[in-house]
Amino acid sequence: MADAERKLNNGKSRIDFQADPSKYRHWKLTVDGDVATLLMDVDEKGTLFEGYELKLNSYDLGVDIELADAIERLRFEHPQVKVILLRSGKPRVFCAGANIRMLAGASHAHKVNFCKFTNETRNGIEDASEASGLFTICVINGTAAGGGYELALAADHIMLIDDGSSAVSLPELPLLAVLPGTGGLTRVTDKRKVRRDRADVFCTTEEGIKGKRAVDWRLVDEVVPASKLEEAVAKRAREFAAKSQRPAGAKGIALKPLARERSAAGVEYGMVSVELRARLATITLRGPQAAPPASAEAMVEQGAEFWPLKLARELDDATLDIRANEFDVAAIVFKSSGDPAQVLAYDQFLDANKEHWLAREIRGFWKRVLKRVDLTSRSLVALVEPGSCFAGTLAELVFASDRSYMLIGKRDGDNKPPATLALATVNFGAYPMSNGLSRLASRFLADPTDLDRAKAAAGETLDAEAAERLGLVTFALDDIDWEDEIRVFLEERASFSADGLTGLEANLRFGGPETMESKIFARLTAWQNWIFQRPNAVGEEGALKRYGTGQKPAFDTRRV
């Protein structure tokens, strides 16, 4: 099976996750008071890769990057918005789902990354509702098929026009021999709680389900005749807006374009450096250069320059860039530099202002960025060295890592003081993983008193031996051993099977409970990835390849 990466459009050499609303090709975002309309109107020609067209509001990763951007902007730039109306700009079709030609020609790695990002985007829509009171109402004015219906499933409320033809469907299995893998199966059973046998009927019925049955089976929340649609949408928008606590009078901040400078050696952001070398990506995060602002108003004034937000946006972009463009990177090494006391001061500032909408959004953003790190299929390593500032929020990267190493004492010939680690309130619940637990609670599943001991140490400056004693780092090493140990470890890591590590880490990182969100990335995604390897889907005679050719797929009939 050929598995080359497809050619990007317009001569680009990398997938870029930054988007600019003034240049959106696929979405129209309009804001009217506390209601925003996000209109999907995909530009057929505006594809990320060469070789296909985005007909019928089908999407590729490029479309989803704009969607993810729009959701973030609504959170930060339009804090007064309480309801998003998710609608289609095309007649008789809401969205036809992921573009099949794109999928059929995509490398396995791109398919996996595409699904991961689109899943994160849909989780982000749900998070906006849960964490921020920014509700989404999906208005389906035609066909919502496959990924189109999966997008609707992320909304708080699904309205389907009752015109005798508009339907929702998950035709992936009958048409393409793959799963509705963008959360579809999991949201049908665990969010919409559709009875399992009805879910079976629904997911094997190509034409989908419409009208009253769609409501009875819990697939949509209501069906509305065309003549009453706008009135009904306005009514629902008012109802949801009334439930939202978003700040009516607040003025947003602009998410300015990130400053990035790319060279052969890596990327330089403002507060983040990425160094690419020998199949490693070393991400260095820099601590704040000044004390926190004097007030919440001053934080708003700083806007996207406010250190915690700037750092999080840069880290997010760096993570996505490595995921999608640097397949040969075996491990991400996290380093930091700066004053831990200043990092903690920012955490305290955000704690003190946690009722302020912007502080809440920034904490929420960090939560999502850290979840993205958890789900990144690269080995994650934290190196806690003299001069580093892994404290509070930044310490989460140590706990997100598969392993962490901390240097004991000073380095020979270096006058930097010994490395320290510090915990803060923020490490005990502000940043839950997708399993619903904090990283420290996930770490200390065996014995809750370990978590208590860590809590008791919050605020202390922990040296390497103390951190190791508390179970916060994997190994504390002397300067004599440091270089060799870490070199040998990283070389060994890079020598292991890339796939084996992906599977291993996807299991070891998520001990303990599963949630709907974690099930999407475990049960659903892992099965989908398996299917994305099977000839029935991706082989030359498989359903993905043969779709639209007029030739039926030829299946291996063996059940495995």
Place this chain on the structure above:
Amino acid sequence: MADAERKLNNGKSRIDFQADPSKYRHWKLTVDGDVATLLMDVDEKGTLFEGYELKLNSYDLGVDIELADAIERLRFEHPQVKVILLRSGKPRVFCAGANIRMLAGASHAHKVNFCKFTNETRNGIEDASEASGLFTICVINGTAAGGGYELALAADHIMLIDDGSSAVSLPELPLLAVLPGTGGLTRVTDKRKVRRDRADVFCTTEEGIKGKRAVDWRLVDEVVPASKLEEAVAKRAREFAAKSQRPAGAKGIALKPLARERSAAGVEYGMVSVELRARLATITLRGPQAAPPASAEAMVEQGAEFWPLKLARELDDATLDIRANEFDVAAIVFKSSGDPAQVLAYDQFLDANKEHWLAREIRGFWKRVLKRVDLTSRSLVALVEPGSCFAGTLAELVFASDRSYMLIGKRDGDNKPPATLALATVNFGAYPMSNGLSRLASRFLADPTDLDRAKAAAGETLDAEAAERLGLVTFALDDIDWEDEIRVFLEERASFSADGLTGLEANLRFGGPETMESKIFARLTAWQNWIFQRPNAVGEEGALKRYGTGQKPAFDTRRV
């Protein structure tokens, strides 16, 4: 990638899941009072397939079939046994895990089935402890590597000899580029609750971990010097025996060989028929031919002929046979025939005697058989027709099915009374699925009042329309539509991608919570199946193929 089924040893044409202790080749089962010793002493030549030898107590499916049999026999034939000592009969090695040559030469389907069965066996060891007070102490006298350590992980207590060399290890990733997929990763994080970074170190350290560190890291419960081993084992056995409620004086029943007659058309058991035709396996279960016995003593007297036990054993064997030998079967169709009142009478009999060890074991066995049905990768369909007896325990097969159809009224020209369905106490908790919920609770996740309504209807004789109204069947159909609807459905089902259906069903069947057990079959198994498709593991230059050849595997270094 060639994926032919390997040749079975001794000219056999099917894998047989029945075993006879007098003919075990790999295990020695001895019973001494309330302690049984299960000695693993694998016969190198006694392989299931041709082409490899089972060195160093490595195993294949044949070895595991005997192990599963031994555990069941201890539950039924030796009710007085309270503790199993799981030991090796070989010097310096406990168990080297799944045989690598076997895996390297196995078809994908066999690998998947092998892992599923071995997982079920290990879950069975844990179930014996939880449900029956039959505890397992694993005594590791040498190397417990890979599947060897995974077997130990199923025990209640792991003792490791402290001889400076004996170690436990999960070297699958570094050696073979696959996962410790027989529950290993999940039990390390979720049962032993090993800290995730230590788990990472452990699972990437080929030589494993021994001595005090193995205890400190929670990998084993104790290390014991060789000179004190027997004394320590005896002491632990006494401690565990003291906690068991198993009946000291009880006499077991013999699990006599199943009567089976195989023909081109299928298999005939005593209470079960399997008809194989047109990619369908129709399993018909027959109700009891007589009323329940008068007393628990009379039940013991009937032994393996006691209807609920006989039926469950036959259903289990039929399910396993289809799984492992009939890959082309797309769907299993469940039918039944008999008197529903008699089925309910047996359920009531078991309810009334639920404190009796044998009644408890039979209920527990049904629980496991039904879980095996849930995990069977074939579409499951129940047809509730006139003359059927889907009541109480047998109704669980309707709820385990992906879809169920029930005929309304009589058949033209048939004097059998209309089909009925009946619920009993047993449907509301006696048979939890691997997600911890009853099948009805899993079915009615959306609205608990649906479950209440079903409870209120327990004991009633429900016709098709009543059953449909209560949500107990997918469709109630008239005689006029029946044949066509079901034919079209089954033909359509068989036309879909086999893999797609496997993934779809593995998601839709398990809505709601996940448990350690369900995580093993979801997160861990699905990732392992993916890896079992990836060239880094199974390609010509992959680690599984190259293991032991002296040649290093060549890996695609891209992280997906």
